[in-house]
Amino acid sequence: MVEIVGSTMHPEKQKHSFEPKIIAFVCTWCTYAGADLAGTSRMQYPANVRVLKFPCTGRIDPVFILKAFQQGADGVLVSGCHPGDCHYIAGNFHARRRFAVFRKLLEFVGVDLDRLQFSWVSAAEGGKWVEMVSDLTERVRAMGPMTEFKELALEEQWSGAIDTPELKEAYNSI
Amino acid sequence: MSNQPIDTSIYSAISTAIQTEAKRILAEEQVSAVIGYTTARRQGSAQPIVITAANDAAKLIFSPACVNNLAVYLTKAKKEIPKQGRIGIVVKGCDLKALVGLMGESQLRREDLYLIGVPCAGVLGSTVQPATALTSDSIAPKCSECDARLPQGCDFVPSQTPATPELEHKYAAEIARLEALTPHERWAYWKEQFSKCIKCYACRQVCPFCFCEQCLCDRNKPQMVETTPRPAGNTAWHIVRAMHLAGRCAGCAECERVCPMDIPLNLLNRKMAKELKELYAYEAGFEVQDKGPLTSYEEKDDQSFIK
Ligand code: SF4
Ligand code: SF4
Ligand code: FES
Numbered sequence: 156m157v158e159i160v161g162s163t164m165h166p167e168k169q170k171h172s173f174e175p176k177i178i179a180f181v182c183t184w185c186t187y188a189g190a191d192l193a194g195t196s197r198m199q200y201p202a203n204v205r206v207l208k209f210p211c212t213g214r215i216d217p218v219f220i221l222k223a224f225q226q227g228a229d230g231v232l233v234s235g236c237h238p239g240d241c242h243y244i245a246g247n248f249h250a251r252r253r254f255a256v257f258r259k260l261l262e263f264v265g266v267d268l269d270r271l272q273f274s275w276v277s278a279a280e281g282g283k284w285v286e287m288v289s290d291l292t293e294r295v296r297a298m299g300p301m302t303e304f305k306e307l308a309l310e311e312q313w314s315g316a317i318d319t320p321e322l323k324e325a326y327n328s329i
Numbered sequence: 330m331s332n333q334p335i336d337t338s339i340y341s342a343i344s345t346a347i348q349t350e351a352k353r354i355l356a357e358e359q360v361s362a363v364i365g366y367t368t369a370r371r372q373g374s375a376q377p378i379v380i381t382a383a384n385d386a387a388k389l390i391f392s393p394a395c396v397n398n399l400a401v402y403l404t405k406a407k408k409e410i411p412k413q414g415r416i417g418i419v420v421k422g423c424d425l426k427a428l429v430g431l432m433g434e435s436q437l438r439r440e441d442l443y444l445i446g447v448p449c450a451g452v453l454g455s456t457v458q459p460a461t462a463l464t465s466d467s468i469a470p471k472c473s474e475c476d477a478r479l480p481q482g483c484d485f486v487p488s489q490t491p492a493t494p495e496l497e498h499k500y501a502a503e504i505a506r507l508e509a510l511t512p513h514e515r516w517a518y519w520k521e522q523f524s525k526c527i528k529c530y531a532c533r534q535v536c537p538f539c540f541c542e543q544c545l546c547d548r549n550k551p552q553m554v555e556t557t558p559r560p561a562g563n564t565a566w567h568i569v570r571a572m573h574l575a576g577r578c579a580g581c582a583e584c585e586r587v588c589p590m591d592i593p594l595n596l597l598n599r600k601m602a603k604e605l606k607e608l609y610a611y612e613a614g615f616e617v618q619d620k621g622p623l624t625s626y627e628e629k630d631d632q633s634f635i636k
Protein backbone atom coordinates (compact mmCIF):
# COMPACT_ATOMS: atom_id res chain seq x y z
CA MET A 156 0.00 0.00 0.00
CA VAL A 157 1.09 3.53 -0.65
CA GLU A 158 1.53 5.35 2.58
CA ILE A 159 1.08 9.09 2.35
CA VAL A 160 3.26 11.16 4.62
CA GLY A 161 4.14 14.84 4.58
CA SER A 162 2.02 17.71 3.35
CA THR A 163 -0.77 17.02 0.87
CA MET A 164 0.89 19.38 -1.61
CA HIS A 165 3.99 17.21 -1.78
CA PRO A 166 3.16 13.73 -0.64
CA GLU A 167 6.29 11.68 -0.13
CA LYS A 168 6.72 9.21 -2.89
CA GLN A 169 6.71 5.54 -2.07
CA LYS A 170 9.95 3.90 -3.26
CA HIS A 171 9.29 0.96 -5.51
CA SER A 172 11.84 -1.45 -6.90
CA PHE A 173 10.17 -1.24 -10.30
CA GLU A 174 8.68 1.84 -11.94
CA PRO A 175 6.75 0.74 -15.03
CA LYS A 176 6.76 2.87 -18.14
CA ILE A 177 3.22 3.51 -19.26
CA ILE A 178 2.50 5.07 -22.63
CA ALA A 179 -0.90 6.70 -23.05
CA PHE A 180 -2.23 7.42 -26.52
CA VAL A 181 -5.02 9.92 -26.06
CA CYS A 182 -7.33 12.00 -28.19
CA THR A 183 -6.81 15.72 -27.77
CA TRP A 184 -10.48 16.67 -27.37
CA CYS A 185 -11.57 14.47 -24.50
CA THR A 186 -8.97 12.45 -22.67
CA TYR A 187 -6.20 15.00 -23.05
CA ALA A 188 -8.52 17.67 -21.72
CA GLY A 189 -9.55 15.27 -18.93
CA ALA A 190 -5.89 14.73 -18.00
CA ASP A 191 -5.42 18.48 -18.08
CA LEU A 192 -8.34 18.90 -15.72
CA ALA A 193 -6.77 16.35 -13.37
CA GLY A 194 -3.62 18.46 -13.46
CA THR A 195 -5.23 21.84 -12.92
CA SER A 196 -7.34 20.33 -10.11
CA ARG A 197 -4.04 19.22 -8.53
CA MET A 198 -5.06 15.58 -8.40
CA GLN A 199 -2.16 13.21 -7.79
CA TYR A 200 -1.46 10.25 -10.01
CA PRO A 201 1.58 8.14 -10.87
CA ALA A 202 4.19 9.95 -12.90
CA ASN A 203 4.83 6.73 -14.82
CA VAL A 204 2.56 7.75 -17.64
CA ARG A 205 3.87 9.43 -20.80
CA VAL A 206 1.02 11.03 -22.66
CA LEU A 207 0.98 11.21 -26.46
CA LYS A 208 -1.70 13.40 -27.92
CA PHE A 209 -3.58 12.60 -31.14
CA PRO A 210 -6.35 14.43 -32.95
CA CYS A 211 -8.74 11.50 -32.38
CA THR A 212 -8.64 7.82 -31.38
CA GLY A 213 -9.33 7.17 -35.05
CA ARG A 214 -5.79 8.38 -35.72
CA ILE A 215 -4.23 5.88 -33.32
CA ASP A 216 -2.85 3.12 -35.51
CA PRO A 217 -2.42 -0.27 -33.80
CA VAL A 218 1.17 -0.20 -35.00
CA PHE A 219 1.79 2.62 -32.48
CA ILE A 220 0.94 0.25 -29.66
CA LEU A 221 3.33 -2.29 -31.08
CA LYS A 222 6.02 0.32 -31.41
CA ALA A 223 5.49 1.46 -27.82
CA PHE A 224 6.04 -2.08 -26.53
CA GLN A 225 9.08 -2.48 -28.74
CA GLN A 226 10.55 0.75 -27.46
CA GLY A 227 10.27 -0.36 -23.86
CA ALA A 228 6.74 0.37 -22.63
CA ASP A 229 5.54 -1.95 -19.88
CA GLY A 230 1.93 -0.95 -20.30
CA VAL A 231 -0.16 0.98 -22.84
CA LEU A 232 -3.31 3.02 -22.30
CA VAL A 233 -5.46 4.15 -25.21
CA SER A 234 -8.18 6.62 -24.41
CA GLY A 235 -10.56 8.97 -26.17
CA CYS A 236 -14.03 10.46 -26.25
CA HIS A 237 -17.06 8.45 -25.17
CA PRO A 238 -19.14 6.95 -28.00
CA GLY A 239 -21.22 9.74 -29.50
CA ASP A 240 -18.79 12.46 -28.36
CA CYS A 241 -16.06 12.03 -30.98
CA HIS A 242 -15.31 15.40 -32.56
CA TYR A 243 -15.03 13.72 -35.92
CA ILE A 244 -18.32 11.91 -35.30
CA ALA A 245 -17.25 8.32 -35.82
CA GLY A 246 -13.48 8.15 -35.21
CA ASN A 247 -13.90 6.33 -31.93
CA PHE A 248 -16.44 3.89 -33.37
CA HIS A 249 -13.92 2.86 -36.00
CA ALA A 250 -11.16 2.75 -33.40
CA ARG A 251 -13.29 0.56 -31.15
CA ARG A 252 -13.50 -2.15 -33.82
CA ARG A 253 -9.86 -1.86 -34.75
CA PHE A 254 -8.72 -2.22 -31.16
CA ALA A 255 -11.16 -5.03 -30.42
CA VAL A 256 -9.54 -6.97 -33.23
CA PHE A 257 -5.98 -5.92 -32.49
CA ARG A 258 -6.28 -7.08 -28.89
CA LYS A 259 -7.31 -10.51 -30.12
CA LEU A 260 -4.28 -10.61 -32.38
CA LEU A 261 -1.88 -9.60 -29.62
CA GLU A 262 -3.46 -12.15 -27.35
CA PHE A 263 -2.97 -14.88 -29.96
CA VAL A 264 0.66 -13.93 -30.39
CA GLY A 265 1.13 -14.22 -26.64
CA VAL A 266 0.94 -10.70 -25.24
CA ASP A 267 -0.71 -10.52 -21.82
CA LEU A 268 -3.71 -8.24 -22.35
CA ASP A 269 -3.50 -6.98 -18.78
CA ARG A 270 -0.77 -4.66 -20.05
CA LEU A 271 -3.14 -2.94 -22.44
CA GLN A 272 -6.03 -0.77 -21.33
CA PHE A 273 -8.66 1.05 -23.38
CA SER A 274 -10.92 3.67 -21.89
CA TRP A 275 -13.28 6.51 -22.64
CA VAL A 276 -12.41 9.57 -20.58
CA SER A 277 -14.21 12.83 -21.24
CA ALA A 278 -12.91 16.36 -20.68
CA ALA A 279 -14.88 16.49 -17.40
CA GLU A 280 -13.56 13.18 -16.08
CA GLY A 281 -10.29 14.19 -14.44
CA GLY A 282 -11.02 11.72 -11.67
CA LYS A 283 -11.55 8.87 -14.11
CA TRP A 284 -8.22 9.65 -15.78
CA VAL A 285 -6.46 9.46 -12.41
CA GLU A 286 -8.16 6.15 -11.74
CA MET A 287 -7.24 4.72 -15.15
CA VAL A 288 -3.60 5.68 -14.88
CA SER A 289 -3.30 4.56 -11.25
CA ASP A 290 -4.98 1.20 -11.89
CA LEU A 291 -2.90 0.40 -14.94
CA THR A 292 0.33 1.50 -13.29
CA GLU A 293 -0.28 -0.64 -10.22
CA ARG A 294 -1.41 -3.62 -12.27
CA VAL A 295 1.64 -3.46 -14.49
CA ARG A 296 3.90 -2.87 -11.52
CA ALA A 297 2.61 -6.10 -10.00
CA MET A 298 3.22 -7.92 -13.28
CA GLY A 299 6.80 -6.74 -13.54
CA PRO A 300 8.59 -5.46 -16.63
CA MET A 301 7.38 -6.38 -20.11
CA THR A 302 10.36 -8.40 -21.26
CA GLU A 303 9.06 -10.10 -24.42
CA PHE A 304 9.62 -7.34 -26.96
CA LYS A 305 12.80 -6.12 -25.27
CA GLU A 306 14.33 -9.56 -25.46
CA LEU A 307 13.49 -9.76 -29.14
CA ALA A 308 15.25 -6.49 -29.76
CA LEU A 309 18.38 -7.86 -28.13
CA GLU A 310 18.39 -11.03 -30.18
CA GLU A 311 20.53 -10.85 -33.24
CA GLN A 312 19.92 -13.27 -36.05
CA TRP A 313 17.72 -16.18 -36.88
CA SER A 314 20.71 -18.33 -37.75
CA GLY A 315 20.65 -20.01 -34.35
CA ALA A 316 17.31 -21.58 -35.11
CA ILE A 317 18.10 -22.65 -38.63
CA ASP A 318 19.04 -26.21 -37.79
CA THR A 319 16.09 -28.19 -39.09
CA PRO A 320 16.77 -31.85 -39.94
CA GLU A 321 16.12 -31.15 -43.65
CA LEU A 322 18.65 -28.34 -43.76
CA LYS A 323 21.22 -30.40 -41.89
CA GLU A 324 20.74 -33.23 -44.32
CA ALA A 325 21.09 -30.88 -47.28
CA TYR A 326 24.21 -29.39 -45.75
CA ASN A 327 25.80 -32.76 -45.09
CA SER A 328 25.12 -33.89 -48.64
CA ILE A 329 27.10 -31.00 -50.16
CA MET B 330 -6.79 -40.82 -39.62
CA SER B 331 -5.46 -43.05 -42.38
CA ASN B 332 -4.49 -41.67 -45.74
CA GLN B 333 -7.61 -41.63 -47.94
CA PRO B 334 -7.46 -41.12 -51.71
CA ILE B 335 -9.42 -38.16 -53.07
CA ASP B 336 -11.22 -38.51 -56.36
CA THR B 337 -9.92 -36.05 -58.95
CA SER B 338 -11.19 -37.91 -62.01
CA ILE B 339 -13.49 -34.97 -62.81
CA TYR B 340 -10.44 -32.77 -63.49
CA SER B 341 -9.94 -34.04 -67.05
CA ALA B 342 -13.53 -33.23 -68.01
CA ILE B 343 -13.17 -29.86 -66.27
CA SER B 344 -9.98 -29.15 -68.25
CA THR B 345 -11.81 -29.86 -71.50
CA ALA B 346 -14.72 -27.65 -70.48
CA ILE B 347 -12.34 -24.81 -69.59
CA GLN B 348 -10.59 -25.14 -72.95
CA THR B 349 -13.84 -25.08 -74.89
CA GLU B 350 -15.13 -22.07 -73.00
CA ALA B 351 -11.85 -20.14 -73.24
CA LYS B 352 -11.67 -20.84 -76.95
CA ARG B 353 -15.21 -19.61 -77.45
CA ILE B 354 -14.86 -16.37 -75.51
CA LEU B 355 -11.55 -15.55 -77.15
CA ALA B 356 -12.85 -16.36 -80.64
CA GLU B 357 -15.97 -14.28 -80.05
CA GLU B 358 -13.76 -11.50 -78.70
CA GLN B 359 -15.71 -11.36 -75.49
CA VAL B 360 -12.40 -11.16 -73.64
CA SER B 361 -8.94 -9.95 -74.56
CA ALA B 362 -7.10 -12.59 -72.56
CA VAL B 363 -7.68 -15.60 -70.35
CA ILE B 364 -5.60 -16.23 -67.26
CA GLY B 365 -5.47 -19.90 -66.40
CA TYR B 366 -3.17 -22.84 -65.73
CA THR B 367 -1.06 -24.87 -68.11
CA THR B 368 1.33 -27.78 -67.79
CA ALA B 369 4.83 -26.92 -66.66
CA ARG B 370 8.01 -28.81 -67.46
CA ARG B 371 8.08 -31.32 -64.64
CA GLN B 372 5.68 -34.22 -64.88
CA GLY B 373 2.42 -33.38 -63.18
CA SER B 374 3.31 -29.76 -62.52
CA ALA B 375 1.29 -26.73 -63.52
CA GLN B 376 1.95 -23.02 -63.88
CA PRO B 377 -0.07 -19.91 -64.59
CA ILE B 378 -0.49 -18.79 -68.20
CA VAL B 379 -2.06 -15.79 -69.91
CA ILE B 380 -3.44 -16.62 -73.34
CA THR B 381 -4.70 -14.13 -75.88
CA ALA B 382 -5.36 -16.36 -78.93
CA ALA B 383 -8.27 -18.80 -79.27
CA ASN B 384 -5.89 -21.43 -80.61
CA ASP B 385 -3.92 -21.41 -77.39
CA ALA B 386 -6.98 -22.42 -75.37
CA ALA B 387 -5.92 -26.07 -75.75
CA LYS B 388 -3.00 -25.29 -73.44
CA LEU B 389 -5.30 -24.76 -70.47
CA ILE B 390 -5.61 -27.45 -67.83
CA PHE B 391 -6.89 -28.03 -64.34
CA SER B 392 -5.16 -30.50 -62.01
CA PRO B 393 -4.30 -30.95 -58.32
CA ALA B 394 -1.10 -29.01 -59.03
CA CYS B 395 -3.06 -25.85 -60.00
CA VAL B 396 -2.36 -24.27 -56.66
CA ASN B 397 -1.82 -20.62 -57.55
CA ASN B 398 -4.39 -18.00 -56.76
CA LEU B 399 -4.53 -16.25 -60.11
CA ALA B 400 -6.41 -13.28 -58.67
CA VAL B 401 -3.05 -11.73 -57.82
CA TYR B 402 -2.43 -11.12 -61.55
CA LEU B 403 -5.35 -8.73 -61.68
CA THR B 404 -4.12 -6.42 -58.94
CA LYS B 405 -2.14 -3.24 -59.24
CA ALA B 406 0.83 -5.12 -57.93
CA LYS B 407 1.16 -6.95 -61.25
CA LYS B 408 1.71 -4.11 -63.66
CA GLU B 409 3.11 -6.36 -66.38
CA ILE B 410 -0.31 -7.90 -67.07
CA PRO B 411 -2.12 -5.59 -69.49
CA LYS B 412 -5.69 -5.06 -68.39
CA GLN B 413 -7.34 -3.80 -71.53
CA GLY B 414 -10.86 -4.93 -72.06
CA ARG B 415 -12.56 -7.78 -70.34
CA ILE B 416 -10.34 -10.53 -68.98
CA GLY B 417 -11.23 -14.18 -68.49
CA ILE B 418 -9.87 -15.87 -65.42
CA VAL B 419 -9.96 -19.43 -64.11
CA VAL B 420 -10.87 -19.45 -60.42
CA LYS B 421 -11.24 -21.97 -57.67
CA GLY B 422 -13.64 -21.09 -54.85
CA CYS B 423 -10.87 -19.65 -52.68
CA ASP B 424 -9.51 -17.57 -55.56
CA LEU B 425 -12.99 -16.26 -56.21
CA LYS B 426 -13.20 -15.05 -52.61
CA ALA B 427 -10.12 -12.95 -53.28
CA LEU B 428 -11.73 -11.46 -56.41
CA VAL B 429 -14.90 -10.72 -54.47
CA GLY B 430 -12.84 -8.92 -51.85
CA LEU B 431 -10.97 -6.94 -54.50
CA MET B 432 -14.26 -5.87 -56.06
CA GLY B 433 -15.46 -4.69 -52.65
CA GLU B 434 -12.29 -2.65 -52.30
CA SER B 435 -12.85 -1.04 -55.72
CA GLN B 436 -9.78 -2.68 -57.19
CA LEU B 437 -11.70 -4.57 -59.87
CA ARG B 438 -15.03 -4.31 -61.58
CA ARG B 439 -17.21 -7.34 -62.17
CA GLU B 440 -18.05 -6.26 -65.70
CA ASP B 441 -14.36 -6.30 -66.61
CA LEU B 442 -14.08 -9.98 -65.72
CA TYR B 443 -15.28 -13.20 -67.25
CA LEU B 444 -15.18 -15.75 -64.46
CA ILE B 445 -14.57 -19.39 -65.28
CA GLY B 446 -15.23 -21.18 -61.99
CA VAL B 447 -13.75 -24.57 -61.19
CA PRO B 448 -15.73 -27.17 -59.23
CA CYS B 449 -12.77 -28.07 -57.07
CA ALA B 450 -12.09 -31.29 -55.18
CA GLY B 451 -8.90 -29.82 -53.75
CA VAL B 452 -5.31 -29.10 -54.70
CA LEU B 453 -1.95 -30.23 -53.36
CA GLY B 454 -0.50 -28.68 -50.23
CA SER B 455 2.98 -28.72 -51.72
CA THR B 456 4.05 -28.90 -55.34
CA VAL B 457 7.59 -30.03 -54.54
CA GLN B 458 6.45 -33.43 -55.91
CA PRO B 459 3.84 -32.20 -58.40
CA ALA B 460 2.85 -35.67 -59.61
CA THR B 461 1.71 -36.74 -56.13
CA ALA B 462 -1.81 -38.16 -56.05
CA LEU B 463 -4.33 -36.13 -54.10
CA THR B 464 -5.05 -37.79 -50.76
CA SER B 465 -6.19 -36.69 -47.33
CA ASP B 466 -2.50 -36.31 -46.46
CA SER B 467 -1.28 -34.49 -49.56
CA ILE B 468 -4.28 -32.15 -49.93
CA ALA B 469 -3.72 -28.52 -48.93
CA PRO B 470 -5.04 -27.91 -45.40
CA LYS B 471 -7.14 -25.02 -46.73
CA CYS B 472 -9.00 -27.51 -48.96
CA SER B 473 -9.92 -29.67 -45.97
CA GLU B 474 -11.89 -26.77 -44.53
CA CYS B 475 -13.13 -25.33 -47.83
CA ASP B 476 -16.67 -23.99 -47.88
CA ALA B 477 -16.61 -22.93 -51.53
CA ARG B 478 -15.99 -26.03 -53.62
CA LEU B 479 -18.55 -24.86 -56.14
CA PRO B 480 -17.79 -21.22 -56.96
CA GLN B 481 -20.91 -19.05 -56.96
CA GLY B 482 -21.81 -16.24 -59.34
CA CYS B 483 -19.38 -17.12 -62.14
CA ASP B 484 -20.04 -16.67 -65.85
CA PHE B 485 -19.26 -20.28 -66.55
CA VAL B 486 -18.81 -23.34 -64.33
CA PRO B 487 -18.26 -26.86 -65.71
CA SER B 488 -21.08 -29.16 -64.64
CA GLN B 489 -19.02 -31.71 -62.68
CA THR B 490 -19.49 -31.98 -58.91
CA PRO B 491 -16.54 -32.68 -56.64
CA ALA B 492 -16.96 -35.53 -54.16
CA THR B 493 -14.42 -34.71 -51.48
CA PRO B 494 -15.04 -36.53 -48.20
CA GLU B 495 -15.17 -34.71 -44.89
CA LEU B 496 -11.55 -34.20 -43.82
CA GLU B 497 -9.75 -33.24 -40.67
CA HIS B 498 -9.72 -29.45 -40.09
CA LYS B 499 -6.04 -28.91 -39.46
CA TYR B 500 -6.10 -25.12 -39.19
CA ALA B 501 -9.04 -25.09 -36.82
CA ALA B 502 -7.39 -27.75 -34.67
CA GLU B 503 -4.09 -25.87 -34.57
CA ILE B 504 -5.80 -22.58 -33.69
CA ALA B 505 -7.67 -24.31 -30.87
CA ARG B 506 -4.43 -25.87 -29.63
CA LEU B 507 -2.71 -22.48 -29.53
CA GLU B 508 -5.67 -20.77 -27.91
CA ALA B 509 -5.54 -23.28 -25.06
CA LEU B 510 -1.90 -22.42 -24.25
CA THR B 511 -0.82 -19.71 -21.81
CA PRO B 512 0.21 -16.34 -23.30
CA HIS B 513 3.77 -17.21 -22.38
CA GLU B 514 3.68 -20.48 -24.31
CA ARG B 515 2.06 -18.83 -27.30
CA TRP B 516 4.75 -16.18 -27.32
CA ALA B 517 7.41 -18.89 -27.27
CA TYR B 518 5.72 -20.64 -30.19
CA TRP B 519 5.44 -17.53 -32.36
CA LYS B 520 8.86 -16.30 -31.38
CA GLU B 521 10.34 -19.45 -32.82
CA GLN B 522 8.19 -19.26 -35.95
CA PHE B 523 8.85 -15.57 -36.60
CA SER B 524 12.56 -15.92 -35.96
CA LYS B 525 12.74 -18.13 -39.06
CA CYS B 526 11.50 -15.34 -41.34
CA ILE B 527 14.08 -14.02 -43.79
CA LYS B 528 11.93 -11.05 -44.91
CA CYS B 529 11.87 -12.17 -48.51
CA TYR B 530 8.29 -10.80 -48.66
CA ALA B 531 7.19 -13.66 -50.89
CA CYS B 532 4.05 -13.82 -48.73
CA ARG B 533 3.31 -10.19 -49.51
CA GLN B 534 4.12 -10.57 -53.20
CA VAL B 535 1.72 -13.46 -53.66
CA CYS B 536 -1.17 -12.03 -51.66
CA PRO B 537 -3.98 -10.51 -53.74
CA PHE B 538 -4.69 -8.07 -50.91
CA CYS B 539 -1.13 -6.77 -50.55
CA PHE B 540 -1.58 -4.39 -53.46
CA CYS B 541 -0.38 -1.18 -51.80
CA GLU B 542 2.17 0.57 -53.93
CA GLN B 543 4.12 1.48 -50.84
CA CYS B 544 3.88 -0.85 -47.90
CA LEU B 545 4.02 0.62 -44.42
CA CYS B 546 6.67 -1.97 -43.69
CA ASP B 547 9.03 -0.50 -46.31
CA ARG B 548 8.83 3.07 -45.10
CA ASN B 549 11.68 4.50 -43.13
CA LYS B 550 10.52 8.04 -42.35
CA PRO B 551 9.18 7.31 -39.82
CA GLN B 552 10.11 3.66 -39.60
CA MET B 553 7.24 1.81 -38.00
CA VAL B 554 8.52 -1.68 -38.67
CA GLU B 555 12.18 -2.55 -38.57
CA THR B 556 13.11 -3.91 -41.99
CA THR B 557 15.99 -6.20 -41.14
CA PRO B 558 15.25 -9.91 -40.75
CA ARG B 559 15.91 -9.88 -37.02
CA PRO B 560 13.46 -11.28 -34.48
CA ALA B 561 12.13 -7.86 -33.44
CA GLY B 562 11.41 -6.66 -36.97
CA ASN B 563 10.05 -10.05 -37.99
CA THR B 564 7.56 -10.08 -35.15
CA ALA B 565 6.41 -6.59 -36.00
CA TRP B 566 6.07 -7.53 -39.67
CA HIS B 567 3.91 -10.55 -38.91
CA ILE B 568 1.67 -8.66 -36.51
CA VAL B 569 1.20 -5.79 -38.95
CA ARG B 570 0.62 -8.18 -41.83
CA ALA B 571 -2.07 -10.07 -39.92
CA MET B 572 -3.72 -6.83 -38.85
CA HIS B 573 -3.76 -5.33 -42.35
CA LEU B 574 -5.34 -8.47 -43.75
CA ALA B 575 -7.94 -8.86 -41.00
CA GLY B 576 -11.40 -8.88 -42.52
CA ARG B 577 -9.93 -9.05 -46.03
CA CYS B 578 -7.98 -12.29 -46.30
CA ALA B 579 -9.63 -14.79 -48.61
CA GLY B 580 -7.97 -17.76 -46.94
CA CYS B 581 -6.29 -18.89 -50.15
CA ALA B 582 -3.21 -19.82 -48.08
CA GLU B 583 -0.90 -18.72 -50.86
CA CYS B 584 1.20 -16.81 -48.32
CA GLU B 585 1.85 -19.99 -46.42
CA ARG B 586 2.54 -22.04 -49.53
CA VAL B 587 5.19 -19.69 -50.86
CA CYS B 588 6.97 -19.11 -47.55
CA PRO B 589 10.41 -20.66 -47.95
CA MET B 590 10.82 -20.87 -44.19
CA ASP B 591 7.62 -22.86 -43.57
CA ILE B 592 6.07 -20.33 -41.23
CA PRO B 593 2.38 -21.15 -40.57
CA LEU B 594 1.34 -17.69 -41.70
CA ASN B 595 -2.22 -18.48 -42.52
CA LEU B 596 -2.93 -19.46 -38.91
CA LEU B 597 -2.78 -15.79 -38.00
CA ASN B 598 -5.07 -14.78 -40.86
CA ARG B 599 -7.54 -17.52 -40.04
CA LYS B 600 -7.52 -16.64 -36.38
CA MET B 601 -8.41 -13.06 -37.34
CA ALA B 602 -11.18 -14.29 -39.64
CA LYS B 603 -12.55 -16.37 -36.77
CA GLU B 604 -12.53 -13.37 -34.43
CA LEU B 605 -14.23 -11.13 -36.98
CA LYS B 606 -16.93 -13.72 -37.45
CA GLU B 607 -17.50 -13.94 -33.71
CA LEU B 608 -17.36 -10.20 -33.10
CA TYR B 609 -19.16 -8.79 -36.12
CA ALA B 610 -20.69 -11.83 -37.86
CA TYR B 611 -18.55 -10.98 -40.86
CA GLU B 612 -17.13 -13.46 -43.34
CA ALA B 613 -14.93 -12.31 -46.20
CA GLY B 614 -15.37 -13.34 -49.79
CA PHE B 615 -18.98 -14.44 -50.17
CA GLU B 616 -20.54 -11.27 -51.48
CA VAL B 617 -19.23 -7.97 -52.76
CA GLN B 618 -19.51 -5.51 -49.88
CA ASP B 619 -18.25 -1.98 -50.18
CA LYS B 620 -17.43 -1.79 -46.48
CA GLY B 621 -15.39 -4.38 -44.64
CA PRO B 622 -15.69 -5.07 -40.90
CA LEU B 623 -12.84 -2.68 -40.12
CA THR B 624 -14.06 0.12 -42.33
CA SER B 625 -17.51 0.20 -40.82
CA TYR B 626 -19.06 0.14 -37.36
CA GLU B 627 -22.28 -0.15 -35.49
CA GLU B 628 -23.16 1.88 -32.45
CA LYS B 629 -23.97 -1.28 -30.53
CA ASP B 630 -20.56 -2.90 -31.16
CA ASP B 631 -19.05 -4.70 -28.20
CA GLN B 632 -17.04 -2.45 -25.91
CA SER B 633 -16.77 -4.69 -22.87
CA PHE B 634 -12.97 -4.38 -23.07
CA ILE B 635 -13.11 -0.56 -22.79
CA LYS B 636 -13.39 1.02 -19.35
S1 SF4 C 1 7.39 -15.56 -47.19
FE1 SF4 C 1 8.02 -16.37 -45.17
S2 SF4 C 1 10.19 -15.82 -44.98
FE2 SF4 C 1 9.35 -14.56 -46.65
S3 SF4 C 1 8.73 -12.63 -45.63
FE3 SF4 C 1 6.94 -13.95 -45.68
S4 SF4 C 1 6.97 -15.04 -43.72
FE4 SF4 C 1 9.02 -14.17 -44.02
S1 SF4 D 1 -3.14 -13.39 -46.48
FE1 SF4 D 1 -2.53 -15.33 -47.45
S2 SF4 D 1 -4.46 -16.53 -47.42
FE2 SF4 D 1 -5.04 -14.40 -47.08
S3 SF4 D 1 -5.54 -13.60 -49.12
FE3 SF4 D 1 -3.36 -13.11 -48.71
S4 SF4 D 1 -2.22 -14.84 -49.64
FE4 SF4 D 1 -4.36 -15.50 -49.43
S1 FES E 1 -12.13 13.23 -31.23
FE1 FES E 1 -11.87 12.12 -29.36
S2 FES E 1 -12.14 10.10 -30.11
FE2 FES E 1 -12.48 11.21 -31.95
